[in-house]
Amino acid sequence: MFKFNPYERYMMPVHFGGLHQGENTSGWYRDVTMMVVPFLTDREKLAAYLPSPFEVAEQAIVTVAYAHSKDVDWLAGRGYNLVAVTAAAVFNGENEQLEGQYSLVWWENLADAILSGRELTGIPKIFADITDHSINDGHWQTSVSHFDNPILDMSVKNLRQPSPEELAAAQAAQEGKDHPMAWRYFPGVGGFGATVSEPTTFPSESVFTGAWIGEGSLDWTHLTFEQNPTQFHIVNALADLPVLAYLPAMVTTGSTNLFVPDRMPRVLDKKETLPANQPKETEIQTIEEIDTVCFIGAGTMGCSNALVAAVSGYQVELFDISAETLKQVPKRFKEFATFLVGAVYCSATAVKAAFDRISVGADLAKATANADLVSESAYENLEVKREVHRQLDEVCPEKTILTTNTSGLLVSDIEDVVQRGDRFAALHFYLGSRLVDIVAGPRTAPETIDILSRYAESLSLVPMVLNKEHPGYIMNALLASVLMRACALVVEGIASVEEVDRTYMRRLKSPMGPFGIMDMIGLGLVAGQTKETDRGAELPELQKKIVAYLNSFVERGELGMTSGKGFFSYPAPAYQAAGFLSYEDDDSAIHDALVSPLIRSGVLIAIKDVADPEDIDRTWMVATSQEAGPFGLLLSMGVEKFLEVSRDTQTRFGLLTADQNELIENYVKRL
Numbered sequence: 001m002f003k004f005n006p007y008e009r010y011m012m013p014v015h016f017g018g019l020h021q022g023e024n025t026s027g028w029y030r031d032v033t034m035m036v037v038p039f040l041t042d043r044e045k046l047a048a049y050l051p052s053p054f055e056v057a058e059q060a061i062v063t064v065a066y067a068h069s070k071d072v073d074w075l076a077g078r079g080y081n082l083v084a085v086t087a088a089a090v091f092n093g094e095n096e097q098l099e100g101q102y103s104l105v106w107w108e109n110l111a112d113a114i115l116s117g118r119e120l121t122g123i124p125k126i127f128a129d130i131t132d133h134s135i136n137d138g139h140w141q142t143s144v145s146h147f148d149n150p151i152l153d154m155s156v157k158n159l160r161q162p163s164p165e166e167l168a169a170a171q172a173a174q175e176g177k178d179h180p181m182a183w184r185y186f187p188g189v190g191g192f193g194a195t196v197s198e199p200t201t202f203p204s205e206s207v208f209t210g211a212w213i214g215e216g217s218l219d220w221t222h223l224t225f226e227q228n229p230t231q232f233h234i235v236n237a238l239a240d241l242p243v244l245a246y247l248p249a250m251v252t253t254g255s256t257n258l259f260v261p262d263r264m265p266r267v268l269d270k271k272e273t274l275p276a277n278q279p280k281e282t283e284i285q286t287i288e289e290i291d292t293v294c295f296i297g298a299g300t301m302g303c304s305n306a307l308v309a310a311v312s313g314y315q316v317e318l319f320d321i322s323a324e325t326l327k328q329v330p331k332r333f334k335e336f337a338t339f340l341v342g343a344v345y346c347s348a349t350a351v352k353a354a355f356d357r358i359s360v361g362a363d364l365a366k367a368t369a370n371a372d373l374v375s376e377s378a379y380e381n382l383e384v385k386r387e388v389h390r391q392l393d394e395v396c397p398e399k400t401i402l403t404t405n406t407s408g409l410l411v412s413d414i415e416d417v418v419q420r421g422d423r424f425a426a427l428h429f430y431l432g433s434r435l436v437d438i439v440a441g442p443r444t445a446p447e448t449i450d451i452l453s454r455y456a457e458s459l460s461l462v463p464m465v466l467n468k469e470h471p472g473y474i475m476n477a478l479l480a481s482v483l484m485r486a487c488a489l490v491v492e493g494i495a496s497v498e499e500v501d502r503t504y505m506r507r508l509k510s511p512m513g514p515f516g517i518m519d520m521i522g523l524g525l526v527a528g529q530t531k532e533t534d535r536g537a538e539l540p541e542l543q544k545k546i547v548a549y550l551n552s553f554v555e556r557g558e559l560g561m562t563s564g565k566g567f568f569s570y571p572a573p574a575y576q577a578a579g580f581l582s583y584e585d586d587d588s589a590i591h592d593a594l595v596s597p598l599i600r601s602g603v604l605i606a607i608k609d610v611a612d613p614e615d616i617d618r619t620w621m622v623a624t625s626q627e628a629g630p631f632g633l634l635l636s637m638g639v640e641k642f643l644e645v646s647r648d649t650q651t652r653f654g655l656l657t658a659d660q661n662e663l664i665e666n667y668v669k670r671l
Contacts, residue, residue: 027074031069087104088177089102091269129144211253293306303333311346317366317371501514516567592637
């Protein structure tokens with residue numbers, strides 16, 4: 001006999017058991033493209049649809065938002081479309097007052113999402129057919145229909161990048177208003193009245209990778225009962241709301257997390273669900289050897305690492321010699337705070353507490369006076385870094401551990417300028433990843449490496465201690481091999497950019513392919529690193545072709561995501577379009593050509609005893625969130641198949657020396 005567990009969460013039909021819970025059922029919507037069209041309307045007419053104690057906000061604004069969601073965790077990577085209509089509203093309850101968006105109706109084209117939203121959070125979701133958005137000459141469009149009858153046509157045109165002032169104004173306008181709200185209503189069985197009738201809020205956090213401002217328009221269709229018997233009254237009510245003026249529309253790209261630890265869905269105005277009555281955050285755990293961390297360089301990496309350390313409970317000093325750079329720190333902190341909370345790394349409460357632990361300034365002696373650990377993220381130039389560490393060695397207390405966050409230089413190229421060689425190492429962070437490289441120099445003491453490893457773990461990061469120095473550590477070396485092979489496939493006319501990225505995304509379950517990744521990194525940086533890196537083993541002719549190919553984009557100002565165009569055009573790159581991954585032809589040759597350099601690079605790293613195969617795989621998997629690393633991919637491909645592919649690509653590209661190929665083959669044959 002089935003028995004209810006009072007501590008279990010069920011949805012109908014309940015007798016098959018509770019909802020499946022696990023990492024693969026998180027609230028992450030990994031890839032979300034939105035069109036948002038707001039307009040001013042008549043206050044009295046809008047008020048007619050808000051139940052007490054909701055009231056229309058200071059401005060009577062209705063917002064229609066379309067979202068095309070892909071790679072949704074709780075749907076095992078599937079996705080769906082929605083069109084939500086919300087009203088700017090104020091909730092005036094007895095125990096709390098909030099300002100935010102009240103949900104009038106949400107149309108969705110997937111029953112699973114409709115049922116979960118209605119049952120669990122009370123969002124007024126109903127079904128409709130919603131087309132994937134189309135883009136023609138910069139004109140974005142989507143439509144909603146039901147029973148083959150049109151409901152809404154929605155469009156945005158004349159998109160442009162918002163100015164810093166516009167972004168600041170938009171953020172200021174939303175300050176304190178991040179409260180999506182609805183009314184959860186379940187009618188009584190067999191009669192009138194409600195079994196459940198209560199106001200709810202269902203917070204989420206979003207991370208935006210792109211935002212563009214444009215002009216929006218909405219075209220509603222009035223319907224009859226015969227055309228849409230279950231929804232005609234809803235559609236007609238919305239169609240009758242006058243558009244007094246359209247406000248700036250937006251198109252955004254990014255990701256969204258529905259489960260924010262300190263802001264879970266709850267019933268409004270209920271004392272036991274008020275934020276003040278929620279459980280407190282767990283106590284943070286720092287390591288005893290480190291209390292104060294000083295970060296040298298207040299750029300992207302310095303600010304990101306400083307905020308992570310402060311969130312984790314450390315006192316932080318952030319130093320930079322540039323007054324202009326220091327002015328940008330608050331903006332960078334705000335951006336990274338949004339990312340950390342959206343990535344479920346920490347709560348918004350933890351971020352606010354972290355800001356009290358951070359000091360920012362241009363006085364090096366003051367910044368380092370109490371430092372137990374220094375993390376340097378100065379300009380990536382050998383002489384600059386050597387001079388910085390020479391100064392740090394002079395001003396820092398004797399106890400201080402000095403580390404460099406260099407991505408391309410070796411510890412041994414820097415460490416001879418300091419006296420404290422036993423307390424000098426590389427501590428290399430990756431933006432947006434939990435991976436941390438730790439590399440000892442010629443004189444680094446084992447105790448120093450142990451402290452740095454435990455420090456990384458206290459940040460909830462994954463330390464990767466390399467056995468020895470290696471250019472690009474492990475991850476950058478692996479990724480570089482894939483990116484260069486992708487370019488080689490294109491410049492040699494073997495595959496197109498779209499074919500390469502489609503294959504990589506489909507086969508490795510990645511949100512973007514090598515060319516999308518290069519667009520994200522920035523083609524100027526990629527071209528510069530490709531030109532400056534001494535690849536030695538690669539044929540100079542092929543390297544020159546690749547550099548020339550990359551430079552052709554740079555010379556046209558097509559630098560990737562930041563410029564709006566690179567290998568793809570943004571904000572709507574082809575790899576995010578519906579149907580991009582649909583492919584009937586055999587892509588195994590492209591897949592093998594992309595995977596083989598990753599495997600070969602991993603094998604060479606293992607042969608050099610930089611790390612063992614398990615750690616090499618773990619590095620790739622942590623950094624990319626993919627299911628397998630080089631050696632896992634080798635196991636899937638099989639040794640004989642790999643050797644066949646490897647020999648073929650060596651013949652085509654000649655990327656490695658004969659000695660390197662022999663080493664790889666001998667190593668692989670022993671596995």
